[in-house]
Amino acid sequence: xxxxxxxxxxxxxxxxxxxxxxxxxxxxxxxxxxxxxxxxxxxxxxxxxxxxxxxxxxxxxxxxxxxxxxxxxxxxxxxxxxxxxxxxxxxxxxxxxxxxxxxxxxxxxxxxxxxxxxxxxxxxxxxxxxxxxxxxxxxxxxxxxxxxxxxxxxxxxxxxxxxxxxxxxxxxxxxxxxxxxxxxxxxxxxxxxxxxxxxxxxxxxxxxxxxxxxxxxxxxxxxxxxxxxxxxxxxxxxxxxxxxxxxxxxxxxxxxxxxxxxxxxxxxxxxxxxxxxxxxxxxxxxxxxxxxxxxxxxxxxxxxxxxxxxxxxxxxxxxxxxxxxxxxxxxxxxxxxxxxxxxxxxxxxxxxxxxxxxxxxxxxxxxxxxxxxxxxxxxxxxxxxxxxxxxxxxxxxxxxxxxxxxxxxxxxxxxxxxxxxxxxxxxxxxxxxxxxxxxxxxxxxxxxxx
Amino acid sequence: xxxxxxxxxxxxxxxxxxxxxxxxxxxxxxxxxxxxxxxxxxxxxxxxxxxxxxxxxxxx
Numbered sequence: 001x002x003x004x005x006x007x008x009x010x011x012x013x014x015x016x017x018x019x020x021x022x023x024x025x026x027x028x029x030x031x032x033x034x035x036x037x038x039x040x041x042x043x044x045x046x047x048x049x050x051x052x053x054x055x056x057x058x059x060x061x062x063x064x065x066x067x068x069x070x071x072x073x074x075x076x077x078x079x080x081x082x083x084x085x086x087x088x089x090x091x092x093x094x095x096x097x098x099x100x101x102x103x104x105x106x107x108x109x110x111x112x113x114x115x116x117x118x119x120x121x122x123x124x125x126x127x128x129x130x131x132x133x134x135x136x137x138x139x140x141x142x143x144x145x146x147x148x149x150x151x152x153x154x155x156x157x158x159x160x161x162x163x164x165x166x167x168x169x170x171x172x173x174x175x176x177x178x179x180x181x182x183x184x185x186x187x188x189x190x191x192x193x194x195x196x197x198x199x200x201x202x203x204x205x206x207x208x209x210x211x212x213x214x215x216x217x218x219x220x221x222x223x224x225x226x227x228x229x230x231x232x233x234x235x236x237x238x239x240x241x242x243x244x245x246x247x248x249x250x251x252x253x254x255x256x257x258x259x260x261x262x263x264x265x266x267x268x269x270x271x272x273x274x275x276x277x278x279x280x281x282x283x284x285x286x287x288x289x290x291x292x293x294x295x296x297x298x299x300x301x302x303x304x305x306x307x308x309x310x311x312x313x314x315x316x317x318x319x320x321x322x323x324x325x326x327x328x329x330x331x332x333x334x335x336x337x338x339x340x341x342x343x344x345x346x347x348x349x350x351x352x353x354x355x356x357x358x359x360x361x362x363x364x365x366x367x368x369x370x371x372x373x374x375x376x377x378x379x380x381x382x383x384x385x386x387x388x389x390x391x392x393x394x395x396x397x398x399x400x401x402x403x404x405x406x407x408x409x410x411x412x413x414x415x416x417x418x419x420x421x422x423x424x425x426x427x428x429x430x431x432x433x434x435x436x437x438x439x440x441x442x443x444x445x446x447x448x449x450x
Numbered sequence: 451x452x453x454x455x456x457x458x459x460x461x462x463x464x465x466x467x468x469x470x471x472x473x474x475x476x477x478x479x480x481x482x483x484x485x486x487x488x489x490x491x492x493x494x495x496x497x498x499x500x501x502x503x504x505x506x507x508x509x510x
Contacts, residue, residue: 004487
């Protein structure tokens with residue numbers, strides 16, 4: 001009977017794994033004689049300098065471990081490895097630095113590379129920087145997928161076009177390659193939506209209102225009395241201007257807002273295109289989900305949009321769209337009622353509760369730089385790995401930054417909680433032990449200045 | 451024979467404790483390897499013990 005485990009890699013505490021099972025194994029499974037314990041302390045994955053960093057980062061964890069774990073040693077034929085540490089001012093500069101570095105590091109064909117982030121919110125700047133540097137990338141995992149510009153477009157577009165309240169979700173299609181609205185046109189469209197809403201509301205107060213008390217109506221005097229007052233039973237429905245409705249009923253070219261806002265002629269043509277596409281999609285609402293996803297992709301020009309990006313092969317360019325189509329197909333085949341509304345609710349849940357819906361990576365790919373959370377990277381390895389946001393007190397040391405509290409006399413910064421410290425460090429050691437080859441650790445300041 | 455255990459367990463109505471299963475399993479498998487043991491839950495440990503650590507008579 002043999003048990004293999006690494007107490008420093010115990011990351012499933014949140015779902016019931018016990019921190020003490022490994023400690024207790026020798027005593028629980030014994031025939032009376034001492035149970036032999038062997039250390040598997042050679043790493044077959046990392047080069048020397050990377051391991052050095054990993055051991056350093058895991059040191060506080062080793063010190064507090066209940067099971068003795070020897071520091072890892074390199075394999076006999078390990079190379080030196082290459083660790084680059086950069087100190088930059090802001091997270092945006094950091095992302096630009098990472099992108100440049102990755103562009104160089106992945107120039108040799110067949111090099112696998114990844115950017116491992118502590119939080120999903122770090123994906124955005126990294127994606128933008130990689131776009132700017134012309135480095136193909138792929139966001140791994142559903143939760144992250146929904147944050148990529150091209151798929152986040154998708155679900156809002158099709159979906160929110162069915163619900164009039166979610167005009168905010170239309171921002172990406174309105175400003176994306178299909179409509180290319182500038183600030184002035186957006187302002188004009190918004191003003192039009194508000195104007196329209198006022199008109200519609202005024203009309204409805206005459207048309208939709210219901211006489212609450214017909215018995216008191218003075219029908220013959222020809223003079224309006226209090227009994228004639230009409231009440232709109234659901235005025236709140238019309239309280240919010242709806243961009244989606246404005247899109248369905250675009251302003252005439254000569255229309256001007258109260259402050260001279262207008263929607264330009266060119267913009268109107270493109271908006272008409274979007275409006276037609278959305279109206280058509282709404283009519284297709286009864287299609288099976290996967291078909292609807294395909295239709296939306298074509299109707300909104302996403303397929304062409306992703307293919308036209310330079311630096312991507314046809315395969316990698318579609319990675320996110322295909323992944324999203326897979327998600328829709330999975331949902332359609334597994335949900336009790338695979339409706340569009342249900343799918344959207346499920347996507348919202350995926351964004352809110354990332355962990356539950358996170359999917360494992362298929363495998364490291366040399367076609368595109370993969371962006372994923374450190375949590376999702378467990379068990380994977382790449383030739384080159386970049387870790388943004390290595391800021392003291394943020395990662396890998398402790399969760400969040402301690403919030404200063406006022407104790408009546410002065411502001412005090414509390415000490416980090418030891419429990420949190422241990423958990424976070426545990427996360428760290430998993431990845432630092434996983435990388436062959438080169439690593440860039442970029443410590444970004446900005447909001448998290450050291 | 452690889453075996454994946456669910457992490458969360460509840461005793462279900464209709465389940466029955468069969469003491470001899472452990473002996474049967476121990477006769478079938480000469481060697482047992484538990485991987486990723488740090489992620490074992492308390493319930494899994496109890497299960498594994500009852501299957502593969504033969505009570506007072508020691509380890510198979």
